[in-house]
Amino acid sequence: MQDPALAGSVAEPKSPVDAFDLGERIKLVPTEPGVYLMKDRAGRIVYVGKARSLKARLRNYLTGSDTRFFVGLLQQVLGDVEVIVTRNEKEALLLENELIKAHQPRFNVELKDDKNFLHIRIAKDQDYPRLEVVRRPRKDGALYFGPYHSATAIRATIRLVNRHFRLRTCRESVFKNRVRPCLEYQIHRCPGPCVLSVPVAQYADDVREVVLFLEGRASELTDALTAKMKLAARDEHFELAAHYRDQIRAVNDSLETQHVVLDPGTGRPRDRDVLGFKREGARVIVSVLAIRSGTLLGAESYALREQEFPDEEVLSGFVARLYGDGRRAIPDEIVLPFDVEDARVREEWLTEIRAKEGRTRVVRIVAPRRGDLARLLEIAQKNADQAFDERMRGGDTLRATLLGLQKRLHLASVPRRMECFDISNIQGTDNVASMAVFIDGEPAKAEYRTFKIKGVEGANDFASMYEVLSRRFSRAIDEDSFPDLVVIDGGKGQLHMAEKALEDLGVFDVDIVSLAKARAIDVDANMAPERSAERVFIRGAKNAIIMPQNSNEVFLLTRLRDEAHRFAITFHRAQRTKRTLASKLDDIAGVGEARKKALLERFGSVRRIREASVDDVASVPGIGSETAARIKRVLGGVAGMEG
Numbered sequence: 001m002q003d004p005a006l007a008g009s010v011a012e013p014k015s016p017v018d019a020f021d022l023g024e025r026i027k028l029v030p031t032e033p034g035v036y037l038m039k040d041r042a043g044r045i046v047y048v049g050k051a052r053s054l055k056a057r058l059r060n061y062l063t064g065s066d067t068r069f070f071v072g073l074l075q076q077v078l079g080d081v082e083v084i085v086t087r088n089e090k091e092a093l094l095l096e097n098e099l100i101k102a103h104q105p106r107f108n109v110e111l112k113d114d115k116n117f118l119h120i121r122i123a124k125d126q127d128y129p130r131l132e133v134v135r136r137p138r139k140d141g142a143l144y145f146g147p148y149h150s151a152t153a154i155r156a157t158i159r160l161v162n163r164h165f166r167l168r169t170c171r172e173s174v175f176k177n178r179v180r181p182c183l184e185y186q187i188h189r190c191p192g193p194c195v196l197s198v199p200v201a202q203y204a205d206d207v208r209e210v211v212l213f214l215e216g217r218a219s220e221l222t223d224a225l226t227a228k229m230k231l232a233a234r235d236e237h238f239e240l241a242a243h244y245r246d247q248i249r250a251v252n253d254s255l256e257t258q259h260v261v262l263d264p265g266t267g268r269p270r271d272r273d274v275l276g277f278k279r280e281g282a283r284v285i286v287s288v289l290a291i292r293s294g295t296l297l298g299a300e301s302y303a304l305r306e307q308e309f310p311d312e313e314v315l316s317g318f319v320a321r322l323y324g325d326g327r328r329a330i331p332d333e334i335v336l337p338f339d340v341e342d343a344r345v346r347e348e349w350l351t352e353i354r355a356k357e358g359r360t361r362v363v364r365i366v367a368p369r370r371g372d373l374a375r376l377l378e379i380a381q382k383n384a385d386q387a388f389d390e391r392m393r394g395g396d397t398l399r400a401t402l403l404g405l406q407k408r409l410h411l412a413s414v415p416r417r418m419e420c421f422d423i424s425n426i427q428g429t430d431n432v433a434s435m436a437v438f439i440d441g442e443p444a445k446a447e448y449r450t451f452k453i454k455g456v457e458g459a460n461d462f463a464s465m466y467e468v469l470s471r472r473f474s475r476a477i478d479e480d481s482f483p484d485l486v487v488i489d490g491g492k493g494q495l496h497m498a499e500k501a502l503e504d505l506g507v508f509d510v511d512i513v514s515l516a517k518a519r520a521i522d523v524d525a526n527m528a529p530e531r532s533a534e535r536v537f538i539r540g541a542k543n544a545i546i547m548p549q550n551s552n553e554v555f556l557l558t559r560l561r562d563e564a565h566r567f568a569i570t571f572h573r574a575q576r577t578k579r580t581l582a583s584k585l586d587d588i589a590g591v592g593e594a595r596k597k598a599l600l601e602r603f604g605s606v607r608r609i610r611e612a613s614v615d616d617v618a619s620v621p622g623i624g625s626e627t628a629a630r631i632k633r634v635l636g637g638v639a640g641m642e643g
Contacts, residue, residue: 020078023062029055034085035095038107041079047107050096050342054083090345097324097349108317120145120154120214122207127200128175128193129207130168131158137328144329145214157214162189164250165210167203170194209247215292222248271331274373276380277315277338278388281401281555282308282548286318287384289376292331301387308550316340319365323350330354336367337377343367398441401552405485408547409538411511415485416440420515420560421468421498422489423453423461424568431456433468434568437483438560450571461490462497469501477505488514489561495537513538515561534558588634590627598622599631610635 020041029036031053038047051057058081086092100108121132122143133154137144162169168190170182175194184190191198212221229244276287284304302322307314315336323330330350340346343365350363368374406414418438425431431453437444451471456463465488476482486502488494495514502510516535534554535544547554591599602620603609609617609631618628 020080022058022078022081025081026055026058026062029058029081029083030085031055032085033087033089033092034083035092035099037082037084037099038078038105039080039082040077043079045099045103045105046077047105048096048099048103050089050092052089052092054085089342090348093320093342093345093349097320100320101324120157122211128168128198128203130170130175131161131210133158143211160250161210161213164247165206165213166191167206167210168193270333272333272335272376273328273331274335274376274380275315275318275337276377276382276384277311277336278381278384279311279314279550280388281552282306282550283388283552284314285384285388286315287380287387288322289380289383290331291376301383303387308548310550311338312340316342316346319346323353330359330363332361333364333366335373335377335380336365337381339367340365401556402441404551405553405556408553409511409513409536409545411485412509413484413511415511417483418485418487418560419472419483420487420489420564421465421472422561422564422568423464423468424565424572425453425459425464431459431464432568432572433464434564434571435468435472436560436564436567438556438563441556443563448567450567462493465490465494465497466501469498470505473502473505473507473510477507482507482510484511486510486512487557487560487564488512489517489564490514491516491535492537495539499539511539515557516544517561588631590630595620595622595627 033050033052034054035048035050036054036058037045038049040046049057084095086095119134119137121134121137122145123129123132124141124143134144161167162184166189168175169184170178178194181192181195182190185192185196191203193203209221209224212224225244225248229241229248232238232241232244272289272291274289274291276289278285278287282305284307285301286304287301290300302318304314304318309317315338319334319336319340322328330353334350336343347363347365350365354361354363366373368377402414402416405411416439420436420438421433422436423431423433433451433453435449435451437447439447449472451468453464453467455467469486473482486498488498491514495512498512498514502508502512514537516537518534533546533549534557535546536557537544598620599609599617603612614625614628614632617623617631618625620628623631
């Protein structure tokens with residue numbers, strides 16, 4: 001059956017010359033909320049989006065403010081845009097979710113868990129259900145518990161349930177054809193409903209207790225079992241009372257191996273999912289902690305690749321995919337590491353889904369900054385960081401990023417060795433520079449170098465860069481060791497100076513680019529501040545190259561630039577500290593160059609000399625007690641000065 005939302009909307013294939021004019025299409029689009037469907041020239045839906053204002057949202061694709069990777073491809077692939085107007089943003093969200101699930105557009109956020117986790121299933125349409133292990137939950141009305149990260153963990157859980165809660169373990173084919181009780185019945189681990197007349201209500205009571213156990217609702221379960229144990233003891237059914245006692249011990253022993261989280265607030269503990277978010281370029285890991293009744297039951301991580309969307313859009317789309325397809329039970333509260341724009345609308349949507357399941361508690365989406373929930377976020381973040389290190393920093397990904405950098409920047413070779421240079425000074429004093437080195441996409445800190453600027457007076461970054469590159473490549477010529485790519489921190493002016501330095505040395509076959517930092521853009525005072533894109537300037541090109549800002553390539557370049565900047569600042573501060581200390585020591589009679597050097601090596605700053613005792617200063621080679629006392633007298637009155 002055709003989707004009514006798409007009725008009559010299939011476009012005839014267009015030729016490449018028959019370009020689609022998005023600007024003309026926008027003129028006919030209303031300002032109401034709704035959903036827009038972008039189609040390629042063959043009529044296939046390639047992207048589905050929602051908007052509070054359809055006209056304003058689509059206009060963003062023409063202004064250049066939307067830097068997602070696929071926006072640059074629209075001119076080549078876009079064949080039509082269809083809009084569906086809704087009454088409000090909530091309806092737009094619901095429709096967007098359904099259309100994405102139905103069509104799986106190539107440019108929408110795609111949710112892929114990093115592996116198939118195991119779940120426990122309990123059927124609700126059977127009188128005597130058993131525990132089943134499944135890979136993926138289905139919309140079949142059954143109860144699902146998990147995920148469990150290993151077969152060992154799930155076997156331990158099932159073994160404990162079978163030992164103490166007496167549910168059947170046999171498959172349906174065996175259950176329906178057995179003629180006498182099996183060994184499980186003989187050792188009192190199954191009531192034998194296959195051949196014996198076991199009351200359905202009694203078995204259902206056992207199933208309810210298993211559900212409480214699997215949901216982590218330990219206090220409710222132990223209270224119920226304690227009441228049963230006392231009742232059995234009162235009626236002198238001591239064997240049954242001992243059975244309930246063993247069940248209580250098993251539940252308590254099981255919980256001791258789990259991490260119990262102190263639940264914020266009062267009253268019945270909430271069920272929560274806490275999400276950690278780790279991103280490097282287009283690679284994203286989202287870690288989900290499942291907290292049920294105050295107990296952390298487990299964590300799972302999802303790997304999202306090629307996600308050049310803003311963080312908020314990635315996280316919002318992840319929440320929609322995670323809970324919208326019925327694979328995961330919706331908790332009372334979803335804790336996010338940062339705010340998403342459509343949180344309130346998603347709360348209403350998830351609450352309605354739960355209401356259909358008979359659960360009336362309102363779903364909340366929160367992004368705490370402090371308190372107990374913020375501490376839970378720290379745990380989720382650590383899980384995301386660990387999962388990222390394990391799964392996303394593989395050699396294949398780094399190689400693909402380097403190849404992408406070569407293609408996007410038109411480099412002569414794959415930039416396996418990249419060197420980035422940065423100048424640091426304050427008002428022209430203590431001019432220094434740094435060189436950070438990445439090999440195969442990772443920092444090679446043993447290769448980092450620092451430079452003291454020798455031939456430049458005052459704050460002249462261009463001349464300083466010329467000197468540093470001249471010194472670096474003079475050595476490279478002698479040693480025949482050249483990088484594949486030189487990255488300069490700055491704009492076109494810094495790039496031209498770097499080119500001149502290499503050309504004067506006769507070096508013409510090394511790629512050079514400059515990376516200009518993102519800067520604040522002047523906007524209306526009532527609007528949130530905006531920042532420009534990171535821009536890359538290359539030889540022979542008038543305009544900068546602006547790559548997708550969440551791409552792996554931009555992340556790698558900015559990471560290299562930030563390393564060079566950090567290294568330069570650290571070296572500059574050290575030089576300023578030594579200069580400040582040396583200038584103070586110049587005022588002290590009897591302290592010459594040798595003694596200054598000895599004091600610098602021992603203490604490193606004026607503050608540390610001031611805090612040291614006379615004996616400590618006197619212990620420095622060549623100082624002595626008389627000179628130490630003189631140093632302390634002079635420096636002791638310099639309050640607040642620090643090297």
